[in-house]
Amino acid sequence: DTDTEILLTFKDSLANPSALSNWNASIHPCKGDRANWIGVLCLKNKIWGLQLENMGLAGLVNIEILDTLHTMRTISLMNNNFEGTMPDIRKLGALKALYLSNNRFTGEIPDDAFQGMRSLKRLFLANNAFTGKIPSSLTTLPKLIILRLEGNQFGGRIPDFNPKVVKVVNLANNQFEGPIPASLSKMGASMFSGNRNLCGPPLQACPLTSPPPSLPPIPSANPQLVSPKNTSYGLKVALIVVSIVLILVIIAALIFILSMRKQQSKELQETNLQDSNKVAAYNEGEKKVSESGGMMKRSELIFLKDNIERFDLQDLLRASAEVLGSGNFGASYKAVIMNGETMVVKRYKQMNNVGREDFHEHMRRLGRLNHQNLLPPVAYYYRKEEKLLVSKFMEDGSLASHLHANHTLDKPGLDWMTRLKIIKGVARGLTYLYNELPSLILPHGHLKSSNVLLDETFEPLLSDYALRPVINQEQAHLLMTAYKSPEYAMNGRISRKTDVWCLGILILEVLTGKIPENYLTARYDSNTNLATWVNEMVKEKKTGEVFDTEMSGTKNNKGEMINLLKIGLSCCEEDLETRPELKEVVQEIEQLREGDDDDDEEFSSTIGEVNAIISRGNVKDESFFSFNR
Ligand SMILES: Nc1ncnc2c1ncn2[C@@H]1O[C@H](COP(=O)(O)OP(=O)(O)OP(=O)(O)O)[C@@H](O)[C@H]1O
Numbered sequence: 093d094t095d096t097e098i099l100l101t102f103k104d105s106l107a108n109p110s111a112l113s114n115w116n117a118s119i120h121p122c123k124g125d126r127a128n129w130i131g132v133l134c135l136k137n138k139i140w141g142l143q144l145e146n147m148g149l150a151g152l153v154n155i156e157i158l159d160t161l162h163t164m165r166t167i168s169l170m171n172n173n174f175e176g177t178m179p180d181i182r183k184l185g186a187l188k189a190l191y192l193s194n195n196r197f198t199g200e201i202p203d204d205a206f207q208g209m210r211s212l213k214r215l216f217l218a219n220n221a222f223t224g225k226i227p228s229s230l231t232t233l234p235k236l237i238i239l240r241l242e243g244n245q246f247g248g249r250i251p252d253f254n255p256k257v258v259k260v261v262n263l264a265n266n267q268f269e270g271p272i273p274a275s276l277s278k279m280g281a282s283m284f285s286g287n288r289n290l291c292g293p294p295l296q297a298c299p300l301t302s303p304p305p306s307l308p309p310i311p312s313a314n315p316q317l318v319s320p321k322n323t324s325y326g327l328k329v330a331l332i333v334v335s336i337v338l339i340l341v342i343i344a345a346l347i348f349i350l351s352m353r354k355q356q357s358k359e360l361q362e363t364n365l366q367d368s369n370k371v372a373a374y375n376e377g378e379k380k381v382s383e384s385g386g387m388m389k390r391s392e393l394i395f396l397k398d399n400i401e402r403f404d405l406q407d408l409l410r411a412s413a414e415v416l417g418s419g420n421f422g423a424s425y426k427a428v429i430m431n432g433e434t435m436v437v438k439r440y441k442q443m444n445n446v447g448r449e450d451f452h453e454h455m456r457r458l459g460r461l462n463h464q465n466l467l468p469p470v471a472y473y474y475r476k477e478e479k480l481l482v483s484k485f486m487e488d489g490s491l492a493s494h495l496h497a498n499h500t501l502d503k504p505g506l507d508w509m510t511r512l513k514i515i516k517g518v519a520r521g522l523t524y525l526y527n528e529l530p531s532l533i534l535p536h537g538h539l540k541s542s543n544v545l546l547d548e549t550f551e552p553l554l555s556d557y558a559l560r561p562v563i564n565q566e567q568a569h570l571l572m573t574a575y576k577s578p579e580y581a582m583n584g585r586i587s588r589k590t591d592v593w594c595l596g597i598l599i600l601e602v603l604t605g606k607i608p609e610n611y612l613t614a615r616y617d618s619n620t621n622l623a624t625w626v627n628e629m630v631k632e633k634k635t636g637e638v639f640d641t642e643m644s645g646t647k648n649n650k651g652e653m654i655n656l657l658k659i660g661l662s663c664c665e666e667d668l669e670t671r672p673e674l675k676e677v678v679q680e681i682e683q684l685r686e687g688d689d690d691d692d693e694e695f696s697s698t699i700g701e702v703n704a705i706i707s708r709g710n711v712k713d714e715s716f717f718s719f720n721r
Pocket residue numbers: 416417418419420421422423424436438467483484485486487489490538542543545555556571
């Protein structure tokens with residue numbers, strides 16, 4: 093197969109392709125919409141993208157090898173150590189997105205490097221060591237929406253872009269100079285920060301380059317003209333009249349300005365009142381707030397990400413907001429903003445004990461996190477009695493909705509490979525939180541399937557994480573999943589292993605397709621614990637009834653399914669000593685093979701075989717039954 097050959101040639105061209113260990117000719121890179129090879133994005137058996145991020149890849153990269161992969165639409169090599177000059181992508185004319193940020197690319201980019209890239213929408217070259225001018229071929233691309241060049245050594249003047257197309261151009265931390273072109277003057281100032289010699293809106297005005305045109309000479313500057321000797325009586329009268337008229341005009345202007353100010357401040361007060369009523373209406377859970385207001389200043393919504401077009405709270409209120417659902421913390425609203433993007437606004441009422449500065453500081457900390465399995469907060473809003481967090485809307489919904497919705501032919505239940513992919517992504521997101529937030533006792537704290545959102549490739553993104561420091565402590569135990577754990581019920585304590593318990597419940601939920609009742613009761617009760625139920629079923633040799641009957645693709649993967657079940661149960665150990673650390677759990681999960689999902693057989697026969705395997709005791713690790721306390 094030529095696709096396979098091309099990718100293998102690409103792999104061979106890399107200096108250290110060890111991360112691509114499962115790229116081998118024995119299995120096709122794609123199976124339907126799913127990938128058999130790590131980092132490959134598939135659609136209908138065709139390769140539409142490569143996502144080789146955070147893989148420690150280094151050396152030169154020869155993207156030209158991929159020229160003949162005509163279905164390729166997106167390539168990401170972000171967060172590696174690639175070096176060399178800008179790869180030649182001109183033959184990949186159908187490419188829509190290229191992400192090369194956070195590598196070590198160097199040198200000038202040729203002026204024609206983007207010639208003919210008529211489909212290119214997103215180009216990320218941030219945080220490399222590129223030099224020279226912005227290539228002119230980039231400025232004429234008809235579809236380019238986001239251009240990120242920040243953190244390089246680009247220089248010279250900024251060229252004009254088509255303001256009707258381009259939405260984000262981040263040029264921060266480079267060596268650009270001269271005036272910012274009018275087409276970019278509406279972007280936020282942060283897009284240009286860290287360049288020493290830039291001027292013009294949105295930065296400070298440029299200094300005048302030529303001296304101001306000379307003013308006509310002032311007649312009175314010539315003492316002879318005003319000397320009493322030469323001044324006729326008529327001129328004197330004329331001067332007095334002119335002066336009186338001038339004084340009268342000034343007085344009238346002052347009175348006018350003062351009365352205008354009074355009127356304005358009256359109007360402002362009225363508008364504020366109207367708007368606070370409007371916001372109050374919003375707070376009362378109104379589904380739609382369609383009228384525009386005037387109170388919320390843009391500055392009140394604080395943005396945490398650069399690569400997003402700015403909008404303000406008013407835009408969100410003005411957009412027809414639809415209630416997505418009401419969780420423990422409050423309601424979440426879905427709102428389409430001006431540029432057509434859909435956002436989710438989540439209201440938190442139980443954060444009013446935290447001081448303004450502490451809250452800002454924590455949000456900034458969350459804003460710095462960056463991992464493919466975390467849903468980043470885009471912006472937030474602070475008010476003493478209520479906080480709003482804004483994130484992007486994920487079209488493909490949550491893991492909960494996939495597991496527990498009615499399945500149809502159009503929307504079948506998730507297969508085994510996808511479920512394992514989701515668990516692996518969740519484990520990686522959690523590991524990142526544990527590493528990045530070492531001071532937090534609960535780096536996540538609120539892990540559950542409705543807080544695992546899915547992108548179009550079923551890559552999971554965690555949401556509602558790391559909120560414990562800002563949630564009112566007296567309410568946290570009512571709201572957060574971590575406080576439903578056995579250790580909190582028994583000792584009133586939570587620990588660094590409490591997120592592991594939540595991960596265990598999530599694994600069991602994914603395998604059984606059952607809603608964990610644990611989270612519906614006030615506190616942990618072993619009778620409603622999903623792990624207790626699974627243990628009972630295994631004890632009674634009814635393991636066949638444990639696995640979700642909606643799960644397909646299980647035929648060749650029973651051993652791995654059982655291994656994941658074991659891992660899930662070990663995470664749910666009530667005894668903290670016996671419960672493994674997150675690191676150990678993640679290692680075990682990473683070792684699970686996604687395998688071959690040949691799915692010809694009915695699930696029922698699979699269940700029969702699972703039972704047979706268990707009763708023969710053929711599971712890899714004989715201690716499988718040790719969880720039956
Ligand atoms: N960014 C998002 N994109 C798509 N759906 C979302 C997004 N954020 C939340 N949702 C979905 O909206 C619904 C309501 O979410 P919300 O976070 O308010 O409540 P919850 O997750 O059910 O409970 P909790 O408040 O305890 O987190 C859930 O089904 C959730 O999966």
